Amino acid sequence: MKSYRKELWLNLPARRGFVNLTPQVEECLQESGIRQGMILVNAMHITASVFINDDEAGLHHDYETWLEGLAPHEPLDRYHHNRTGEDNADAHLKRQVMGREVVVAVTDGKLDFGPWEQIFYGEFDGRRRKRVLVKILGE
């Protein structure tokens, strides 16, 4: 059994945004030399998500609007968590809808994906350096 680990660093200029991580994850897979296995990609922060969906700007706009409707950022005092001095309670909620992690099959040295699958980082409390973990197991 082989294992591989890498941290990807991100620093989004706005509070919220989406970044396509697929090329970086593919590089990790190539570096690992693993041909059959599973790859875990997870946010290491609890106000961010890793998820798989479409690389289409309109859809990302829809996610932004939809999540803001489900868990509005304001008024800040709507959330008990913000009494700690934070202003990111909504980010902890949005992250639950979009998920923390994805597990992707590795087959013949490739991400075993359907036609439109792409791995995204979803930031809900940005403007600071944050990390994504890539861990690969297999042989």
Next chain:
Amino acid sequence: MKSYRKELWLNLPARRGFVNLTPQVEECLQESGIRQGMILVNAMHITASVFINDDEAGLHHDYETWLEGLAPHEPLDRYHHNRTGEDNADAHLKRQVMGREVVVAVTDGKLDFGPWEQIFYGEFDGRRRKRVLVKILGE
């Protein structure tokens, strides 16, 4: 380490619906000969889900109604994604609530499940052939 891979094909007659995949996943596990490990079952399409819940028709009706409330199909122009000519933006949102994938423990050659766990395919943009990936790792 052994690995196993299979695609399950589905073609639901309606836009939305749920299909119990558990018997087919159990067949895959038997075919694989793997006794200890993990099994990944994921939608290969970004407008469908794989999730674990109850095989009860009333609950599936509730999921349908609830998801339609959270992310309505219409009006279509509510979503920027539909400006691309698609009409399935809501399906991309519903899929995030229900999830892309499940990872299930394999113990003594069986799906290591609690009493009511069943694996479902959730279709949110059907009436065409779509795939689910089953990948098993272990020994």
Next chain:
Amino acid sequence: MKSYRKELWLNLPARRGFVNLTPQVEECLQESGIRQGMILVNAMHITASVFINDDEAGLHHDYETWLEGLAPHEPLDRYHHNRTGEDNADAHLKRQVMGREVVVAVTDGKLDFGPWEQIFYGEFDGRRRKRVLVKILGE
């Protein structure tokens, strides 16, 4: 390849609540002797969740309020599932938002976590004994 399996039992006194499982999962990992791998932690019941987020009481209050808004417990007859004699349809919905499982990387014998990640059990239909499965694969 080594594998490890353990069931954690819980019995929450209220219908809903959150329990930090991290110390118990760390004990499992130590017991397993696995240094590199992946760990799966999942609810074995379909009205409960395992998720990763912050160990902060205000946030847990916010989750409770937010989930009750997204999928209210009452009126019971709002849900077809409750016609079976159950009163827990809302719990099946809440569990989908919070998720069934987490997969965590194991690196150098430790949970490979960011600064604030903690593993939680989320109960949505408590007052009875329920189980969480810990499965570890690696070497």
